[in-house]
Every structure is written in C-alpha cells, then in structure tokens.
Amino acid sequence: MSLKHAILGFLSFQPMTGYDLKKAFDHSVQFFWPANQSQIYRTLADLNEEGLVKLEIIAREERLDMKIYHLTIAGQAEFHRWLSTPLPHQDYREAFLIQVYFGGKIGDPETILLLQHMIQDVESALAQLVAMYQIYMEKIEQADARRDLFFNMLTLEYGISSNQAALNWLNSVQDRLKAGSYSPLELKDLTR
C-alpha cells in the first residue's frame, strides 16, 4: 500500500496533522500519487490501529481536537523496509489508448480532435512540471539538504521526460493522420 508508506515518509521528516499531510501531498508527490483528504484521514486511522503512528491530541474548546501524528519506532522500521524493497510490477491504465486502439472505427478528423485535446493536456502538465523543476533548480544551488532535494527532483525528471515522450508521439501521430499516411514508425526510431 503506497499511500500508507508515502504518509509514513512525510511523517519521517516531521510530525504533522492530516491537514498538513494533504498539503504536503499536493505540493510534492501529487503528480504521481494524488491523495484526497478523506483518504488521508482514513489511512491515518488505519496506521494508528497498526501502531505505525501515534497521535498527540491537542484539545481546543469549541472545536474538534487537533491531532498531530508522529511516527512510532515500528512505523519508522516499516517505512525503511518498504523503501528498500522492490515493488511488484504495477499495471497501468491509459483510457486514451483505448480510443486510439479503436481509432479505425471513426474518421481521421475526429481522431485528430482527440489528439489535439490530449496534446493540450500533456503540454499543460509538462509546463507545470517544468515550472516546478526550475524552482527546485534554484533551491538546490545553495542548499544544505542537497541530497534530499536531488531525489525529489528525480521524480520531476521522470515526469518531464515521460510527458515529453508522450508529446512527441502525439505530434507524430497527428502529423501522419494529417498527411493521410497510415505508416507505423520504424522500431529503431522508437527505441532510443
């Protein structure tokens, strides 16, 4: 369960509330592991039952108690175990490719429209990732925690290069359809 371990990961930097965790997700791992609020609260309850986190309760009259979650020793151990254990192979789902797969069933103009939407999506995702990357670039210049930042940036590198690959492919498909050419690419152009 990756969400559990991502939470443990954040708590290993510092104790936090569920609310803080939600923000931490949104500002960092969001693009490869989004988490919504209700999920975070439920998972924190689970982690507590499993003894991987413990909570410090701050009573506030007239409001719900504030709960600050801390890693336990067991939580730390579990996080380290997970962090150095290869994950089983993961399935990917790309609904858009289903549309492409059956593209023969509709006309090229319709497919080109779909591609254009997709291109916009990917371009805006790419722009966001690039913007984040540039911020990191500045931060890493004069940083103490250079090594930590480096690993954070690696995920952005992944995001940028995979979105770039998708974009290149989308453009190539669009070009071919516009040219009325139904020619697959050469393998050697795909693998490099």
Next chain:
Amino acid sequence: MSLKHAILGFLSFQPMTGYDLKKAFDHSVQFFWPANQSQIYRTLADLNEEGLVKLEIIAREERLDMKIYHLTIAGQAEFHRWLSTPLPHQDYREAFLIQVYFGGKIGDPETILLLQHMIQDVESALAQLVAMYQIYMEKIEQADARRDLFFNMLTLEYGISSNQAALNWLNSVQDRLKAGSYSPLELKDLTR
C-alpha cells in the same frame, strides 16, 4: 467508464462470449487496460441491463448456458459517442516514484538495487512490446485492414516510446548514483 467502452469496441467487430472477450483483452489492450475475468462478466451484465448489448443464449445440457453478446443499436451509438469525445484528465500513479522521492532516506546502494529491479521490469515490458510490434509489422505489409492495424500499432508505439523514455531515465539515475553525483539534469536535455 473505459472498460465498458473497450468491451463495446471489441463487440463492434463481432459478437463474442465473455470468455472470448477476456482473450481479446489479453492479446491486445492488456498493457494499457488489463481486465480480469470476473470484471468482464460483471460489466457485461451491466451493459445488458443498460440495453447496450443483447445476448444470444445457447443452451448446453449439463453445463452452464453459453452466452454470446451482441452490440445493440444503442450500444453502437454509445460506443461512437464515447470514441469521439475527449476524456477528462486522468490521474496516474507510480508507486515506484514514491520510493525515489524518499530516496534520500536510505543509502545509495539500496536505491541502486531498486533501480536495477525496475530496469529489469521495464526492459522485459519493452521486449514484449517490441515483439508484438514486429508481428504487427509483418501483418501490416500485406493487409486489407491496413488502417485498423495502423491504429492498433499506434498504441504499441506509445508503449514502446514511453517505456524507452523510462528506461533512459532509470539508466541515467543509476549512472549518477554510481558516480556519487547528485546533479539534476539540464532542462534542455529533458525536453526533446
């Protein structure tokens, strides 16, 4: 709901049983939309309730009836509607990137091990896709349904180039860690 529409897509070529559909998935869209058997049967039941498919029942004494699913007119219409409608943006989840993100918490040797496992996974996925691609390449040479095959191949192109991008990144990370260098890549090397 993409599974529903993928099923409609397959049925638009020819009527099939649930069993046939499972095989169709496994031999074609598996790598970007895996579907398991129980899911397919349940979804077929739903499609039937919605009037998008109808079933021809073949009674076989001493065994469960065999059910051949046909698209209805409504099913065809719904499939075409879906096929030419842009999909809302999709979230992606890459558990492996969570491990990378928190890579600073463990030592480089452990991370390198994780990378090596990942590289193996990606390489074998890539090899499978390339093999499928080559089979298609031969088929498309002397085909009547050249256009349909072309769209099928496009999804493989996508799979190959995105896996290749992932592989390049994995190797680059591994090289840097082995060299003890915590330097992010230049943006210009990522976007092209």
Next chain:
DNA sequence: CTGTCCATGTAAGGCGTTACATGATTGT
C-alpha cells in the same frame, strides 16, 4: 489420467472518489 482449454459465474475485500458536514480564524 492429468492438465489445459472452454465457459460460466459469486463473494469479499481494498483502494479511491465525491459529496456532505461543521466551525473558528485570518485576510481583503
């Protein structure tokens, strides 16, 4: 005679999403 293929499903559980619900504090 053993295993794989054909062909059907049910049951239970896990993870994620969306919508609902509350209420104080801080900023414009």
Next chain:
DNA sequence: ACAATCATGTAACGCCTTACATGGACAG
C-alpha cells in the same frame, strides 16, 4: 462582509483484485 484557510471527519458509491466454485472436452 465575504472568502479563503485551518482542521476535522462520515457516508456512499465505483472499480478492480483475489479467491472460490463448477464441469465438460480434448490432448499428451
């Protein structure tokens, strides 16, 4: 005065996974 932020959760639903269950036909 109004909106956004801080801070907590619950309920219901949807999709997917894993395991379980049945049984004939056919090939080695």
